[in-house]
Amino acid sequence: MKAAIAEGIGTYLLEDVELLPLGPTDVRVRTIAALACVTDVHARRNGGSPGLAKPHIRGHAGIGEVLEVGDRVRRTQVGDRVVVVSRPQCGTCWWCLHDQPYECDTTVAPPPAAARRANGDLLQGSARVGSYAEEMRVAEATVVPVDTTLSDDELLMLSCGATTGFGAAFNTVPVRPGQNVLVMGAGIIGLSVAQAARVGGAENVVLVEPQAARRDHALAGHATHAVADAEEARELLADLTSGRGADVAFEAVGTPAALQEAFMLTRRAGDVVGIGFGHWDDQLVLPFNQVTLRNKRLSGCQFGSASIIRDIPDYARRIELGQLEVASLVGKRFSLDEINEALDAQEACETLGAIVVP
Ligand SMILES: [Zn+2]
Ligand SMILES: [Zn+2]
Incomplete structure (x- = not known):
């Protein structure tokens, strides 16, 4: 599958990579759309977060359809439309149990490898996501199924900036x-x-x-x-x-x-x-x-001090009811091949929530 790889500071490269097989709590998601976030503009200029090896697959927010789940996955099932976010919520660590799930222990652990390059090198996903790719291999903790009538574009806005x-x-x-x-x-x-x-x-x-x-x-x-x-x-x-x-x-x-x-x-x-x-x-x-x-x-x-599994479905419902809106945040559309142009547009403040579609 095709993915946008960061080799260091500078433009991202499109490359064919192979997703690793799922572990018991992993989920494979077909990317419907990724949010070209301003965080990636910073990362392209200054490098990624500590703990993130280079090269890696960029993109920390997206929505998609669940294609496959590990044996022990309970939160979601094949066919769900899900929001994939950079702030995991495992539900069992100290922070999750003490009402601060936005500091879930998973958040500070180095992202696991998600894919392999043709030369054998392993690739992590940015913030455990890697949404600038045709598919994502992510932990169940980063996935939020949302049963909603919202359009893909609207739901995508909840994957990062609007929820924050x-x-x-x-x-x-x-x-x-x-x-x-x-x-x-x-x-x-x-x-x-x-x-x-x-x-x-x-x-x-x-x-x-x-x-x-x-x-x-x-x-x-x-x-x-x-x-x-x-x-x-x-x-x-x-x-x-x-x-x-x-x-x-x-x-x-x-x-x-x-x-x-x-x-x-x-x-x-x-x-x-x-x-x-x-x-x-x-x-x-x-x-x-x-x-x-x-x-x-x-x-x-960080991430709106959210409980992702509580707040993202709640916000989606409030948008359905007309109590909140995200339509005014939806920005320009780009193909995955145009990922660098999408970030250029973000950097130049030419668009709000730029949408990258594989
Ligand atoms: Zn973001
Ligand atoms: Zn946790």
Whole structure:
């Protein structure tokens, strides 16, 4: 089968590889579509995550149809339409049993080999997924069957950015009625945060986004205000909150500067949520007394603090009911052969949720 391989930093190569036979808790999935995520733009420029050997199959989010399951797989069966995600939930480790399944032990274990190249080299899948491929060989823990009338494109949005953004404002720091919310970045995550914040009853949702087209898109959707930079946001929030600042600020950019700005724009005793994916050696510097004397709380948020097997089907149902929407996040379509063009489009902010179809 064809897969997009990362050899190091730089463009991905399309190559014919062979999936390894399934272990007892593995699932083989025919890829219906993969999400070309901005995380892969970073990885293409800076290299993949620690623990990921090179070369490997890229792509950490997708949907597909289950073709085959291992003997001990219980979560899904052949024929299911499933969402495959980068945050596994095994259901039995310490974290899964202590209500923090988004830190499932599987998440920090090195991804197992999933396929073999013609030269015999073994390949891992990025984040245990490897969705830029015609098929995926993944652990049951990464697979979420969803029985829904959602289109493939809509369901795909729940495989990464939308679930992350919704969960940030529903799970990590639930937004409450009447709050003034700041969101840094109007990509698929930031827009999903904005929507969930409105659903939670936020009075104002201020998006900070340098790209004018993305600001317009945000304003046509769920943001009440969209500004170009932190200074504009500071003035606007001062007006909206009698000088207090944001009740909750979400960073969805992936730079220390954006998280620092979000922190400084948050009111005393407010909440700051960092969502973006930075470099592994990035450091965050914050004024100490703003945390202690000013009671500001900083939370990390990976994958929307989600229980994937609870939240992804729930979000799908809420979209069916018209309580949430992801149609506005669906971006341009690319073939698997065009994977590098898809990431170029993401890097240039020319599209939101770019779809890669094998
Ligand atoms: Zn992603
Ligand atoms: Zn677990």
